[in-house]
Amino acid sequence: MLEVKNVSLGYGNHIVVQNVSMRLDQGEIGCLLGPSGCGKTTLLRAIAGFEPVRAGQIDLQGKTVASLAQHVPPQARDIGMVFQDHALFPHLSVGDNIGFGLHRMAKPLRAARVQEMLELVGLEGMGQRWPHELSGGQQQRVALARALAPRPSLLLMDEPFSSLDTSMRESIAREVRAILKQAKATALMVTHDQNEAFAMADNVGVMARGQLMQWGNAVQVYCAPATQDVAQFVGDGALVPAQATAGGQWQTALGLLPAGHPHYQTAQGVQVLLRPEHVAVVEKGVRAQVRERTFRGSHFVFELELPDGQAVMAKVSLNALYGACESVQIALSPEL
Ligand SMILES: Nc1ncnc2c1ncn2[C@@H]1O[C@H](COP(=O)(O)OP(=O)(O)OP(=O)(O)O)[C@@H](O)[C@H]1O
Numbered sequence: 459m460l461e462v463k464n465v466s467l468g469y470g471n472h473i474v475v476q477n478v479s480m481r482l483d484q485g486e487i488g489c490l491l492g493p494s495g496c497g498k499t500t501l502l503r504a505i506a507g508f509e510p511v512r513a514g515q516i517d518l519q520g521k522t523v524a525s526l527a528q529h530v531p532p533q534a535r536d537i538g539m540v541f542q543d544h545a546l547f548p549h550l551s552v553g554d555n556i557g558f559g560l561h562r563m564a565k566p567l568r569a570a571r572v573q574e575m576l577e578l579v580g581l582e583g584m585g586q587r588w589p590h591e592l593s594g595g596q597q598q599r600v601a602l603a604r605a606l607a608p609r610p611s612l613l614l615m616d617e618p619f620s621s622l623d624t625s626m627r628e629s630i631a632r633e634v635r636a637i638l639k640q641a642k643a644t645a646l647m648v649t650h651d652q653n654e655a656f657a658m659a660d661n662v663g664v665m666a667r668g669q670l671m672q673w674g675n676a677v678q679v680y681c682a683p684a685t686q687d688v689a690q691f692v693g694d695g696a697l698v699p700a701q702a703t704a705g706g707q708w709q710t711a712l713g714l715l716p717a718g719h720p721h722y723q724t725a726q727g728v729q730v731l732l733r734p735e736h737v738a739v740v741e742k743g744v745r746a747q748v749r750e751r752t753f754r755g756s757h758f759v760f761e762l763e764l765p766d767g768q769a770v771m772a773k774v775s776l777n778a779l780y781g782a783c784e785s786v787q788i789a790l791s792p793e794l
Pocket residue numbers: 469474492493494495496497498499500501650
């Protein structure tokens with residue numbers, strides 16, 4: 459459906475996306491996730507046709523739409539777009555916003571399609587309203603309906619929930635996922651919010667410094683980060699020094715980890731990833747000082763410091779009443 463092959467992109471003399479390859483199958487939802495400035499939006503814009511490629515090629519439905527030799531303009535790519543700020547037309551009703559891209563359709567067919575889209579996004583009976591009469595989440599659903607109405611072969615979404623309240627984003631992302639699945643749409647979203655990406659995507663692409671570091675489902679990306687950048691960007695945790703044992707395991711300050719535990723060759727030697735759930739507060743273990751305690755609803759996450767200054771994090775039950783600066787004993791979780 460969408461295939462990006464060894465694509466590099468840039469502005470002036472500056473290359474900002476390097477040798478990225480990825481594919482989305484029909485009906486699949488992908489998310490590009492990464493820190494600010496890593497090149498996510500530039501890649502999305504190139505897929506839409508707003509940026510030329512510097513190397514590589516982009517295929518849509520088996521046809522090359524971008525390469526050094528070819529550039530199909532955005533309007534000829536059969537792509538729908540949803541932007542950060544919804545970009546609804548304030549002087550058009552909700553129904554006319556949704557029908558905007560359907561001008562070539564006969565009027566009755568167009569009205570029927572608008573009705574169908576209103577139902578799809580759960581806004582039946584709101585076609586006559588003005589955009590300003592809707593909540594932020596409802597406006598976002600109108601933007602989605604407008605983008606999906608012409609049945610584009612690919613939907614691109616650039617930070618579509620960033621103007622919404624943080625507490626709403628994850629639930630809206632889940633809602634939008636259900637709508638996209640019902641419409642059997644193929645979609646690619648850009649976000650820097652991992653909860654949003656995990657709630658929305660079949661596969662997540664993690665970018666750092668212009669490169670796609672990993673493309674996989676949420677569990678793969680969280681449990682087996684392909685690179686140090688992915689380990690640090692996705693989820694909580696700390697990278698701690700480790701030495702290989704004769705048996706192929708990893709020796710750390712907290713004990714032995716299995717050979718397959720996520721580990722990375724860094725400038726400081728091999729480091730292993732310790733997620734908060736990998737570390738437990740115990741009665742007898744290694745002494746550590748609590749630096750900070752964050753409430754996470756079902757548990758606390760403690761930020762701890764070992765005697766050598768190494769930082770680690772631990773997932774701790776709510777009945778643990780330790781506070782900042784207190785000393786605790788920690789060990790690797792028995793589940794490891
Ligand atoms: N029009 C432009 N001209 C020159 N440089 C640009 C332009 N747009 C983006 N850049 C640069 O390209 C790099 C990638 O930007 P891009 O917007 O793709 O990142 P991003 O990952 O989407 O970031 P954010 O999450 O902050 O939107 C950045 O270093 C940025 O400064």
